[in-house]
Amino acid sequence: MEGRVLSIQSHVAFGYVGGKAAAFPLQCLNYDVDVVNTVNFSNHAGYGRSGGSKTSAAELESIFDAMEFNELLDPARLLTGYTPNAEALTAVAKLARKLRERKPELVYLLDPVMGDAGRLYVAPDVIPVYRTMLPLSTIITPNWFEVETLTDITLTDMPSLRRALAKLHKDFGVPNVAISSIPLKPWLSETLPLSIRPPFASESGYLLCISSSASPEDTPKVHAQCVPLLAGYFSGVGDLFSSLVLAHYNPSDTSRTESRTPFSQAVSQALTKTHAVLCETFRHSEQLPEEERFATDDEKDEVEPLRKVRRMRGRELRLVQSIDIIRGQFNDATRHLETWTGFWDN
Amino acid sequence: MEGRVLSIQSHVAFGYVGGKAAAFPLQCLNYDVDVVNTVNFSNHAGYGRSGGSKTSAAELESIFDAMEFNELLDPARLLTGYTPNAEALTAVAKLARKLRERKPELVYLLDPVMGDAGRLYVAPDVIPVYRTMLPLSTIITPNWFEVETLTDITLTDMPSLRRALAKLHKDFGVPNVAISSIPLKPWLSETLPLSIRPPFASESGYLLCISSSASPEDTPKVHAQCVPLLAGYFSGVGDLFSSLVLAHYNPSDTSRTESRTPFSQAVSQALTKTHAVLCETFRHSEQLPEEERFATDDEKDEVEPLRKVRRMRGRELRLVQSIDIIRGQFNDATRHLETWTGFWDN
Structure with missing residues (x-):
């Protein structure tokens, strides 16, 4: 596949999150990528300290307006991610x-980046803006939270998972x-078909991935798979995943079978x-000197901020080295x- | 080769100049690239209109300071390019x-982007700042102007070319x-050795490339080659060239012979x-519909700005499609x- 992707998300000078995690994989898969930066930071927030600035709504609009004037706003695909506040996100929503x-055939992957593990990392007034954007999307890639x-x-x-998926498909379109x-x-693994369920003893060692595609005449098709959990927190993984979902999604593929959908x-x-x-x-980070891979320990990290910084640095995605994988x-x-x-059975 | 490159130059959302022309090739050649944007524009200036903003010196320093705090300022190679004004360039110079x-073994490619064909496109007070930066460089890639x-x-x-090269090597180090x-x-082609000189009739159909490496015990080694000229102006070519020079330069190569230097x-x-x-x-642009490849005509472009815009768009580098070349x-x-x-003979 080929074409042009407009990617609107964060930029960091060092490391791979947001646009830095998305653009290179898309480019390696033959997409021209237009890159609009919603922030220009030195590094991701996990380091504890970062420099740079957020792009204002006015600056985003100035970029979009000039692209419009120059007839540069005709992407086949749109990818939007982290946008730090409601005003800037409203400018992105207007463009979308x-x-x-x-x-109408635009493939729009909306990653509603808001937070993780119970904690918001955007301003709360971003939430209602994302809800207004959902009906514009082709694909969304939210995390559990x-x-x-x-x-x-x-x-x-x-029942709550069924309600949530149904709400996303039906109410939000x-x-x-x-x-x-x-x-x-x-409660998740118990319900999984045996073909997907990991060996009982190692359930906590796995993560689940779910896809759900709306079907005009039927309930949505839900698919799932487990992958082994790798210890430790790695940043940018969701951004990489979203870019690859977008890259590999082929809406003109009509081979919709019982067991597979294009999605x-x-x-x-x-x-x-x-x-x-x-x-x-993970393999790379395990080979680093000990002081670059201290485990997360909030108390020790508090006393010695470079503990965390070095851990973060050692866990930046090995994206460039993974070109053959991509x-x-x-x-x-x-x-x-x-x-x-x-x-969907009760 | 591998390692980490810190690239400090312009960013455009659409198309390939500055950092957008440099980062992808470097990444494809196995370099991690830290990307600091000196401007965040919609597109390059050749379109006639662009949106976005310049990064202030204070914003650049804020990014560099956070990178320093987080121990992220240890690149093996440094690449600096377009920086729009003296204040911002001074921040870049301080970092360099x-x-x-x-x-001391840092490989620093300084591209002193100031203008072309007799016209400056930065503020004139940038010139003395670049002169102070020259002694820090390993490589510079200026154009003729x-x-x-x-x-x-x-x-x-x-004689003037010899004086200029000698001045760059000796006075500016x-x-x-x-x-x-x-x-x-x-006057250039007449002096070229026959092995480099193109066929007489087609001299105007060629461009010359010169490299000059200082030698501790001798006059600098000058090499040259001609390549066929492709009609029309293409943007970002110099930025791509610089990134590839940096990527392929191997300072630990000791195979310095009469006919080749590592440089x-x-x-x-x-x-x-x-x-x-x-x-x-060029091949791609030639296949576009006629209205996307009107020749440069200042009078007609003045009346109909989209003429120029479409020509520019049709001539954006086919970088992503050239991954195998890279x-x-x-x-x-x-x-x-x-x-x-x-x-060097008079």
Whole structure:
């Protein structure tokens, strides 16, 4: 596949999150990428300190207006991610609406970056803006916490998960939802078909990835797969995953079978490659000197900020070194998402 | 080769100049690239209109300071390019000095982007700042006009060219100079060794590339090669060339022979690949509909600004499509720079 992607998300000078995690993979997969930076920071927030500035709504609009004047606003695909406040996000939303109205076949991947593990890292007034953007999307890639935030449903059991997915598809009109890196809680793994479920003893050692595609005549098709959990927190993984979902999604593929949809295939590719890049990153970080891989310890990190800084630096994605993985020139078997039989059964 | 490059230059959302022309090739050649944006524009200036903003000196310093605090300022290589005003360039110069003092083996490619074809496109007070930066560099890649501007020598004949190169090496302490895309004036081609000189009838159809490496015990080694001129103006070519020179320069290569230096080899690789990418871009632009490839005509462009805009858009570098060229997986013979015998003879 080829074409032009307009990517609107964060920029960091050092390391790989946001646009830096997304542009290179998309480029390696033959997409021209137009890169609009919602912030210009030195490094990601996990380091504890960063320099640089946020792009104002007026600056974003000035960029979009000039691109419009120069007839440069005709991407085949749109990718939006971290945008720090409601004013800037409203400018992005306005652009997304214009592009959607102009081109019904636009493939728009909206990553509603708001927070993780129970904690918001954007201003709360961003949430309602994202809700207005959902109907414009082709694909969304929220994490578990972002699904809860968007739907206002706490995910505690299968009925709540079904309600949340149904709400995203029906009330918000989202055609495709992918949720990755889900901790495999017992109520989830118990419901998984045996073909997807990991060996009992190691459930806590796995993460779940779910894809759900709306179907005009039926309930949405839900697929899932587990991948081994790698210890430690790595930044930019979700941004890489989203860019690969977008890169591999082929809407003109009509091979919709019982076990695969074009979307589940894209998510399978993204999951496989993201996991392989993460393994390469994990292996690299394990080989660093001890002082660059101290485990997370909030008390010690507080006293000695460079502990955290060095851990973060050692865990930056090995993206450039993974060019063959990104281009599919490697030997790992594809981690296919499989049909979650009975997902919608009460 | 591998390592980390800190690249400090312009950013455009659409198209390939500055950092957008440099980062992808460096990444494809296995370098981690830290990207600091001196401007954040919608598109390059050739379109006639652009949106966005310049990064202030204070913002640049805030990024550098946070990187320093987080121990992220340890690149093996430094690449600096377009910086719009003296205040911002002074912040870049301060950083370059710090990195040079910290690491004598730093490979610093300074592209003194100031203008072209007799016209400055930065504030004039940038010129003296660049002069103070020259002694910090390992490599500089000025164009013809920038050599004249830096040295204050108008290049009209071989003696003036010799004086200018000697001044760069001796007075400014620059170890390596590469000048590409030089119009092949008669006084140049007449002096070229026959092995480099193009067929007489087609001299105006060629551009010259010169490399000059200082030698501790001898006059600098000058090499040169001609490449066919492709009609029309393409933006970002110099930025791509510089990034490839930096990527291919191997200072630990000790194979300095009569006919090759490590620097002439790097310039040969950069010249070969840049020309191949340009050919691919030229071929693509020739296939566009007529209204996207109107020739330059200042009068008509004035009346109908979209004429120019569409021409610019059709001539953006086909960088992503040239990934195999960048990675050296193509069949063109290397355009080796050859020794310019007798260059220093009066």
